[in-house]
Amino acid sequence: MKTKFHLIAVAFGIIMTASCSKPGLDDETIIDPTIGPGVESNPPNTNYTAAFKGQTRIQAVRTTTAFQGTAISTGLTAPWGITALPDGRLLITQKAGTMRIATTSGALSNAITGLPAVNPSGQGGLLGLCIDPQFSSNRMIYWVFSENVSGGTQTSVAKGRLAQNEQVLENVTVIYRAGPAYNGTLHYGGRILFDRTGNLIVSTGERSDLPTRPLAQSVTSGLGKIIRITTNGLPAPGNPSFSTAGALPELYSIGHRNPQGLAVHPATGEIWQSEHGPRGGDELNRLQGGRNYGWPTITYGIEYSGAAIGAPIQQQNGMEQPAYYWDPVISPSGMTFYTGNRIAEWQNNLFIGSLSATHIVRLVIDNNRVVGEERLLASENQRFRDITQGIDNALYAITDGGRLYRIDRS
Numbered sequence: 001m002k003t004k005f006h007l008i009a010v011a012f013g014i015i016m017t018a019s020c021s022k023p024g025l026d027d028e029t030i031i032d033p034t035i036g037p038g039v040e041s042n043p044p045n046t047n048y049t050a051a052f053k054g055q056t057r058i059q060a061v062r063t064t065t066a067f068q069g070t071a072i073s074t075g076l077t078a079p080w081g082i083t084a085l086p087d088g089r090l091l092i093t094q095k096a097g098t099m100r101i102a103t104t105s106g107a108l109s110n111a112i113t114g115l116p117a118v119n120p121s122g123q124g125g126l127l128g129l130c131i132d133p134q135f136s137s138n139r140m141i142y143w144v145f146s147e148n149v150s151g152g153t154q155t156s157v158a159k160g161r162l163a164q165n166e167q168v169l170e171n172v173t174v175i176y177r178a179g180p181a182y183n184g185t186l187h188y189g190g191r192i193l194f195d196r197t198g199n200l201i202v203s204t205g206e207r208s209d210l211p212t213r214p215l216a217q218s219v220t221s222g223l224g225k226i227i228r229i230t231t232n233g234l235p236a237p238g239n240p241s242f243s244t245a246g247a248l249p250e251l252y253s254i255g256h257r258n259p260q261g262l263a264v265h266p267a268t269g270e271i272w273q274s275e276h277g278p279r280g281g282d283e284l285n286r287l288q289g290g291r292n293y294g295w296p297t298i299t300y301g302i303e304y305s306g307a308a309i310g311a312p313i314q315q316q317n318g319m320e321q322p323a324y325y326w327d328p329v330i331s332p333s334g335m336t337f338y339t340g341n342r343i344a345e346w347q348n349n350l351f352i353g354s355l356s357a358t359h360i361v362r363l364v365i366d367n368n369r370v371v372g373e374e375r376l377l378a379s380e381n382q383r384f385r386d387i388t389q390g391i392d393n394a395l396y397a398i399t400d401g402g403r404l405y406r407i408d409r410s
């Protein structure tokens, strides 16, 4: 079987080389997903039909460059977000409410304090973070956290300045709160990044429970949304306008469940997003302002009880299809596009931490479609929560179990 597959692959590769070249793909890579097997060997949870070929279970690809992932630290406590500082070190959030700085050899600072209290129950806590594009001069950091407020908890965004002694954050202010408050511990979303216009993109969850779930479709609610705000927490200039009366001006896109991954595509500047779906419905989305990404009206998943969700329907006019989905789920979390020069074949590929399937996803993307999937570091059996590219062009990933991995050419 393997030999036969290889022969087909080689034959197809010759045709590909002779006819055209696909950026991001090796010459012998098959581009027709009906030819090669994917990385998933388990049966799907649903019998739903994809909207287009290659929307799920794309063919497997394999990195040919020798590389290795090494746990350079095991001393973190429930890390959630990681980003590179201009000097090459890594700034990491820990769920209980502190940050740490790690060197690229894995030495950890003491906990950085001075942040507002978080509610760390369930999926809450100190979540994603990003640094200001002018961090070298202003030392500003932005982060997402679950905040105790009247009526329950909320996904909130704060900013603060890293003190020169690197032990505390100064001048901390909460700049945005995604209401309404809800008394629950699930689906906070929690990722944040700067887009190319210098505004903040923030993901919020719909808080999971049946009473709040429909709010993902409501433009008067901050739940289940992608939010676009200035560094002062105000609606960003140029935001799309949703026509319904009372629509929140900070909304960028709607209809999200629990998005825990955001990344800027290095070639297009568009925001890509990963989202925890229900059973069988984890998604990768290419975000466009003003669009509706469907939850809970359309989904490729089912309830964890096995019941259908809604009608059930998977496609509807006026609602966006995911660029890709996973069934069974992998629980996609933080993600980054690779733009480094250490592993040339990874250029512009997307790397996503998988929690429940315990690996790092590598996706080859061509013309906004996923054309290949690979599982990295699966033998480590770690829940990968976030991943970023270092200044040294290696990838750095954190796990729920407290590890920091460096992934680079051997």
Ligand SMILES: [Ca+2]
Binding pocket: 255, 283, 293, 294, 295, 298, 299, 320, 321, 322
């Ligand atoms: Ca969706």
